[in-house]
Amino acid sequence: MPNKSPGDFQLKMLHPKYWPIWCGYGVLWLIVQMPFRWIIQFGLGVGWLAGRILKSRRHVAATNIRLCFPELSVQEQHQLVEQNLKEAGVSLMETGIAWFWSRKRILQLIDFEGDEHIQNALNNNKGMLMLACHMMNLEVGCRMFAELHHANGLYRPNKNLVLEYFQYNGRSRTGAGMLDRNNIRAAFRALKKGERLWYAPDQDLGPRRSIFVPFFGIEDTATTPAAGPLADKGNAVVVPFMQYRKADNSGYKMVLQAPLENFPAGDEIVDTTRINAVIEQNIRQCPSQYLWVHRRFKTRPERSMPSRY
Numbered sequence: 119m120p121n122k123s124p125g126d127f128q129l130k131m132l133h134p135k136y137w138p139i140w141c142g143y144g145v146l147w148l149i150v151q152m153p154f155r156w157i158i159q160f161g162l163g164v165g166w167l168a169g170r171i172l173k174s175r176r177h178v179a180a181t182n183i184r185l186c187f188p189e190l191s192v193q194e195q196h197q198l199v200e201q202n203l204k205e206a207g208v209s210l211m212e213t214g215i216a217w218f219w220s221r222k223r224i225l226q227l228i229d230f231e232g233d234e235h236i237q238n239a240l241n242n243n244k245g246m247l248m249l250a251c252h253m254m255n256l257e258v259g260c261r262m263f264a265e266l267h268h269a270n271g272l273y274r275p276n277k278n279l280v281l282e283y284f285q286y287n288g289r290s291r292t293g294a295g296m297l298d299r300n301n302i303r304a305a306f307r308a309l310k311k312g313e314r315l316w317y318a319p320d321q322d323l324g325p326r327r328s329i330f331v332p333f334f335g336i337e338d339t340a341t342t343p344a345a346g347p348l349a350d351k352g353n354a355v356v357v358p359f360m361q362y363r364k365a366d367n368s369g370y371k372m373v374l375q376a377p378l379e380n381f382p383a384g385d386e387i388v389d390t391t392r393i394n395a396v397i398e399q400n401i402r403q404c405p406s407q408y409l410w411v412h413r414r415f416k417t418r419p420e421r422s423m424p425s426r427y
Contacts, residue, residue, distance in 0.1 A: 124285075129136055183198050198406060249318075252412065349382055
């Protein structure tokens, strides 16, 4: 009997313990039937409310912003935190847009630059490692890119059976490849075949999978050094990818930037530091839409060092 895909429906998903998730899924579907600007305003309201309830996440966002933007005044930091928490609510709505909207409706929101880099990689028989970061609209950004060009994505499977079912089907509805982030061989194979792989190395994965390099001026930031090996062994160019929602809420800007030259250099400290610098530069384009509620600076070089949170 063939192995079940995470996208296959199973009768045990109808167990009463999953009913709240099914209900939430239905409510999200209903909300995103509204006009786009109404959806965004609704999400901002949800984020404002959540920011007053989820005190721990507010603390994480405030700590990250204080560490990363010391040049801002206390008032400016507070304003950025407030906007970022509102954007967290919008990100939930954007997930619904990514998973439920039709291709026709999605295409109306896309402003895309960088097609020439895809063609150049194909002409040179190279795979493409799309160097992304965890902007909170990453779900809708990935859906939009996949509507234009086939791509694969590294992702972390959800332990909840029903949430994984929704996540897998929502992300793969355009035919995008879903690769478990622990299946590094599948990533190499995709790149060697000349395919595109979406990759965001800007989360703290713990001491066993990280080295410590600068990020936003924080010298000891735990960062996975996998970009260099992926590019080298996968015969791929590394192309920074950035997406953000436009200030006037008319849609999204997506940009494939020029490939990194002379990468990898063969030194994981040098290569990973360079990757973090590129990601930081892109985050600074629209910092309010970045995932500051993630404990990015949790892991310390020594266990005896106190947490930043």
